[in-house]
Amino acid sequence: MSGSGAGKRLTDGRSISESFQPMPQGGVVVTFEDITARKQAEQALADSEAKLQTALTNMSQGLLMQDAEGGIILFNRRFAEIFQLPQDQIRPGMTVPELMKLAASTSGLRDLEPEATLAQLVKVLHDPAGGTYVQRLNDGRSISESFQPMPQGGVVVTFDDITQRLADQAEIRHMAHFDALTELPNRVSFYDQLDTLMKHQRPGEFVGVLSLDLDHFKAVNDTLGHPTGDLLLQAATRRMQSCLRGEDIPARLGGDEFAIIQTPVKDPSDITALASRLIEVVSAPYEIDGRQVIVGVSIGVAVAPSDGTDPDVLMKNADLALYRAKADGGGVYRFFEPEMDARMQARRLIELDLRKAIHNGGEFELLYQPMIDVKTGKVTSCEALLRWSSPERGLVMPAEFIPVAEATGLIVPLGEWVLYHACVEAALWPEEISVSVNLSPAQFKSKKLVQSIKNALAESGLPASRLELEITEQVLMNESEGAFSILHQIRDLGIRVAMDDFGTGYSSIGYLRAFPFSKIKIDQSFVRDLPGKKDSIAIVRAVVALSSSLGIVTTAEGVETEEQYASVTTEGCNLVQGNFFSEPRPSTEVVQFFKKRFHEDT
Ligand code: C2E
Ligand code: MG
Ligand code: MG
Numbered sequence: 001m002s003g004s005g006a007g008k009r010l011t012d013g014r015s016i017s018e019s020f021q022p023m024p025q026g027g028v029v030v031t032f033e034d035i036t037a038r039k040q041a042e043q044a045l046a047d048s049e050a051k052l053q054t055a056l057t058n059m060s061q062g063l064l065m066q067d068a069e070g071g072i073i074l075f076n077r078r079f080a081e082i083f084q085l086p087q088d089q090i091r092p093g094m095t096v097p098e099l100m101k102l103a104a105s106t107s108g109l110r111d112l113e114p115e116a117t118l119a120q121l122v123k124v125l126h127d128p129a130g131g132t133y134v135q136r137l138n139d140g141r142s143i144s145e146s147f148q149p150m151p152q153g154g155v156v157v158t159f160d161d162i163t164q165r166l167a168d169q170a171e172i173r174h175m176a177h178f179d180a181l182t183e184l185p186n187r188v189s190f191y192d193q194l195d196t197l198m199k200h201q202r203p204g205e206f207v208g209v210l211s212l213d214l215d216h217f218k219a220v221n222d223t224l225g226h227p228t229g230d231l232l233l234q235a236a237t238r239r240m241q242s243c244l245r246g247e248d249i250p251a252r253l254g255g256d257e258f259a260i261i262q263t264p265v266k267d268p269s270d271i272t273a274l275a276s277r278l279i280e281v282v283s284a285p286y287e288i289d290g291r292q293v294i295v296g297v298s299i300g301v302a303v304a305p306s307d308g309t310d311p312d313v314l315m316k317n318a319d320l321a322l323y324r325a326k327a328d329g330g331g332v333y334r335f336f337e338p339e340m341d342a343r344m345q346a347r348r349l350i351e352l353d354l355r356k357a358i359h360n361g362g363e364f365e366l367l368y369q370p371m372i373d374v375k376t377g378k379v380t381s382c383e384a385l386l387r388w389s390s391p392e393r394g395l396v397m398p399a400e401f402i403p404v405a406e407a408t409g410l411i412v413p414l415g416e417w418v419l420y421h422a423c424v425e426a427a428l429w430p431e432e433i434s435v436s437v438n439l440s441p442a443q444f445k446s447k448k449l450v451q452s453i454k455n456a457l458a459e460s461g462l463p464a465s466r467l468e469l470e471i472t473e474q475v476l477m478n479e480s481e482g483a484f485s486i487l488h489q490i491r492d493l494g495i496r497v498a499m500d501d502f503g504t505g506y507s508s509i510g511y512l513r514a515f516p517f518s519k520i521k522i523d524q525s526f527v528r529d530l531p532g533k534k535d536s537i538a539i540v541r542a543v544v545a546l547s548s549s550l551g552i553v554t555t556a557e558g559v560e561t562e563e564q565y566a567s568v569t570t571e572g573c574n575l576v577q578g579n580f581f582s583e584p585r586p587s588t589e590v591v592q593f594f595k596k597r598f599h600e601d602t
Helices: 036-058 077-082 096-107 114-125 163-177 187-199 217-224 226-242 268-283 311-327 338-360 398-408 411-426 441-445 449-460 473-478 480-492 509-514 524-528 534-550 562-570 587-601
Strands: 003-009 015-022 028-034 062-066 072-075 131-136 142-149 155-161 206-215 249-254 257-265 286-288 291-293 296-304 333-335 364-373 379-390 394-396 434-438 467-471 496-502 519-522 553-556
Touching: 062 077, 077 155, 114 131, 163 187, 187 206, 187 249, 187 257, 187 311, 206 226, 206 268, 206 311, 217 226, 217 291, 226 249, 226 257, 226 268, 226 286, 226 291, 257 268, 268 296, 268 333, 296 311, 311 333, 311 338, 338 379, 338 398, 338 411, 364 411, 364 587, 379 398, 379 411, 379 587, 398 411, 398 441, 411 434, 411 441, 411 449, 434 496, 441 473, 441 480, 449 467, 449 480, 473 480, 473 496, 473 509, 480 496, 509 534, 519 534, 524 534, 524 562, 534 553, 534 562
Parallel strands: 296 333, 379 434, 434 467, 467 496, 496 519, 519 553
Antiparallel strands: 003 015, 015 028, 062 072, 062 155, 131 142, 142 155, 206 257, 206 296, 249 257, 286 291, 364 379, 379 394
């Protein structure tokens, strides 16, 4: 009987193996071998295998090792998890198709695009450098798989579930191209799409661009708050979309600005149909948070190729047309016309000259036009009217430069100049005569108005009771709350406020009751038609009746003839103003005029 006994461990740490060899004649040969090194090597191998297992088990990636025939040598827990494979059913030597079959039978997991995966797999496996591809699974996940060939044949594959990363990337891409509030394409993607469409335009086909802007949206936002404004924008967006066909592309360019690409357009009447429909649908009242909200929409239209062959020019022209639609009162659409561009250029040139004139000084002058009391025949007040003598342009009337000054904010310094000079000159007039100064809506938006009025009075020494300020309804419409507060501050200084051009705007009786106006000036367009036109008489009569019931004085503007004068006095106007009595004149001349009238009367 031969054998080897269990190894012995000596106290010095060495392991000794002992072998017994019995001899035929009896006795035994015992051999000893020092196996310390072998034991240590075995232990080290076991340790490193354990470490490898721990690493494999805890890897965030799935891992699979295949031999040259495609059979699996090794896999980790994450691999089984990703493919929802029962670990105990995975056998060494199984191939990937077999594993996919196993997955399908146990959890129903399948490849979403098996052909595409196979094609990719073949490509990657034939590449000595390996490679990566993304496998899409039928449960919506995407798995990135990286193949690394091994020198001795076979391949190591790592698996990453990149579903979330792809979703995040898609979200970021979405955010870069869509507006978060309305989910409409944003400005960037609008221009991209317009560019593409214009490049691929076919002969005989048009691309229409509609530039939209909501009317009075700012008022809604300011008075009802931004959350309501946001809801309104979303509701307006849905209504716009309800007017569009599948090919039309809407976008939100910012704030309350929208744009629509209409394509393909066979006939311009397609665009007019869409534009009128949009105005009708978007302008209908909204019900938001239990409140009725009303906004309108203005639309400018430009058509490619006739109005521009690149997106920037086309949009610029659509905006010019929009500008026109707004200037025409809003709630309408306008097509671009080349004159609009010319007019815009002209305005820009006026702006440049106006800036220069304000900077240099000496080009402006005030003329004064008297208002005469019908009963006494005396001048009660003179209206200051601005004139600009430009070295380049000659005499420029307010109708030409005041709108530019308002749009550019230049009215603020210009208005200050007017206030100051009107007060200085009026301080030299007889003390029963006041001066009336026109104020623009834009001046109410600047925070300096009340202060500049105080300064003008203080520096000129004119009593507040001799200053009257003329405003139009526009002031109250745009931003009524701020404007009312400024108007009250003005009245508290002892200054009177007149409502100018009454009858041309909304002529809301509400405005007249909301603020104690000292005077209503009936617009000259009604006076011009007197005494022949019946409706004008009716309007003048109604305004006079309304004013006198509210205790407000009425002035008829623009009286040019004896007949008109007779007519407005018959209707009961208290004051008259117009070329029939005096054209606007320089201050020195108007003082002569007072004297002359004074002599006539006495
Ligand atoms: P408004 O305040 O309604 O001024 C009356 C306008 O009617 C003046 O035109 C005046 O010259 C004109 N007018 C007076 N009587 C007659 C008449 O019998 N027949 C006709 N056809 N017209 C008459 P103007 O001076 O051209 O001013 C036009 C508008 O420009 C003014 O209308 C006013 O809104 C604005 N404006 C004038 N000066 C200033 C100013 O200093 N500041 C501001 N913000 N606006 C001003
Ligand atoms: Mg006026
Ligand atoms: Mg007027």
